[in-house]
Amino acid sequence: MMTEERVVEEQGSYRLVERQGRYAVLETRNGQTEGAEARRDVHWTDEAEARRLFGELVRDGERLAHTTW
Numbered sequence: 001m002m003t004e005e006r007v008v009e010e011q012g013s014y015r016l017v018e019r020q021g022r023y024a025v026l027e028t029r030n031g032q033t034e035g036a037e038a039r040r041d042v043h044w045t046d047e048a049e050a051r052r053l054f055g056e057l058v059r060d061g062e063r064l065a066h067t068t069w
Contacts, residue, residue, distance in 0.1 A: 009054065012061050016054045023050030025057060 008023070009016040015026045015033075022044040026033050045053075 011054075011058045014054060014057050014061070016050055018047075019044070023047045025050055025054045027057075 003019055005017045005019040007015050008018050013027050013029055015028065017024055017026055023046065024042045024044050026042065
């Protein structure tokens, strides 16, 4: 039985998700979520580390968008 995940926060193409007290950052592009298939490539960690990574990715993505456009 697969345990459900909940989206804790979402910004741009990034989602911070929680499952059974563990957290991960997923990226969705073109309707596909990276690591969505069986979550093989997802790195689950504690909340503090996942939030740190989520913040970095969102900031880097925003910076890239501003320089690209």
